[in-house]
Every structure is written in C-alpha cells, then in structure tokens.
Amino acid sequence: MTFTAFTEAQWEAIRSTRENWPEGVDWRREIERIGQEYWEIRASRKMWVNKLRGKQSVKQREKIRKASMLMRQSQKVLAELADNGLLDDDFPHPDLKSPEQRLEAWLSDYDLWVGLFAGQSNPIQADMESMLMHLWRRSGGKLSYSRKKDDPGTPYGPLVDFLTHTLNAILGKAPKPSGVAKLIDRYRGQKNAHVPSLMFAMRTRIETAAMPWDQYEPWDQ
Secondary structure, eight states: OOOOOOOHHHHHHHHHSSOOOOOSSHHHHHHHHHHHHHHHHHHHOOOOOOOOHTTTTTHHHHHHHHHEEEEHHHHHHHHHHHHHHHTTTOOOOOOOHHHHHHHHHHHOOOOOTTGTTTTTTTTHHHHHHHHHHHHHHHHOOOOOOOOOOOTTTTTEEEHHHHHHHHHHHHHSSSOOHHHHHHHHHHHSSSGOOOOOOOOHHHHHHHHHHHGGGGGGOOOOO
C-alpha cells in the first residue's frame, strides 16, 4: 500500500482521540503530510537500493570517490600548466567541473540514502513515529499513557489511541498497545524530545533534486 490521504472514517477515529484540537491549524493536513512524506522518502530510498542491488556498495562508493578525486587533480594540473604558459591559447579545456559536481552529489546522496541506514532496521519509520508524537505534543497533548489494572498492565490512553489509528492508516498496520508504549518511551527518552532530522534532510534532498520521485513504487518490507 501507499498512503495518500485519510478516509473520513480514519480521520474521525484519529480526531476522536481527544476532545479538543487547537484551532488555527489544519491538523488533518499536518498529519497526512507526515504520512505522505514517509512514503515519498521510502520510494527514494528504494531507488538507491535498486541502483546498488547486486553490487558491493562500499566498493562502488570508493570508485566514485576516486573518480571525483582524479577530476579535481586533473583540473589543478591543467590550471598549473596554463599558468606556466605551457599550453597554447587554443588548448581545449575539458569541462571537468560539471562531472566532478555530479560525482560529489552522488557521494552525498550515498551517505544519506545508504550510509545512514547501516546497522539500523527502519530509521525512516522511527522518525515518522517521532514526528507524529512531536505533533501530538505541539497540539497540547501529553506524552503519557496509563496501564489497565484488570488487563495485565495493558497500556492505554489518548496518545496510544492516536498512534494506533494513525499508524494503521499510514502503514496499514500498527503495533499492539505494548508496542505503542515502547514507541512513546523511546521518544520521551530522546534529548529534549526533538524532531528527528533524518526525514527533514531527506525531504530537503528530494525537493532540491527536483526529480519525479513518484515514478518509483515503495518497496515492501
């Protein structure tokens, strides 16, 4: 599945998790955008996974790095030869700056889309969950939950319901209450409960590149 927008039933379930949402903000649109960005970023991540599929990615990165370095060295040598008067005025100067910039951009994208994922299971989803909790807190909600006395300590509360309904709508599934409680605990354990920068960085990269990312289909986990 790929999330685009809430159905009326999904939004009503999310909206009903609290009595009053502060006015002046389109909270439905804010939450939908988090879900849309999650899937857009997954699609971009898939592009990089497919590009390097079957290849030794670290070795490919080293090849690109060496090529970029050779480009810089070539430009420096040609500039020195020209300064020393060893090249005629009509000597053709190849455009090496443009491919060098492309190679540097490739390395930067590799570090973002591949390097940041080393040793992590699903950082994009983790950031999306944290952004939902940041929005909840920004809307005046409390980062807390209670435990049922008559049901082996099962977590419950408005935030548990909010995350359950929202993740179900965006991902097509959600953790059990105990799993949602772990997400809340993890977010509360972050320094200053900040908004993660990973999704923001990836979104910025997508916007800067101005590529038609919607041609790529998100991969299944």
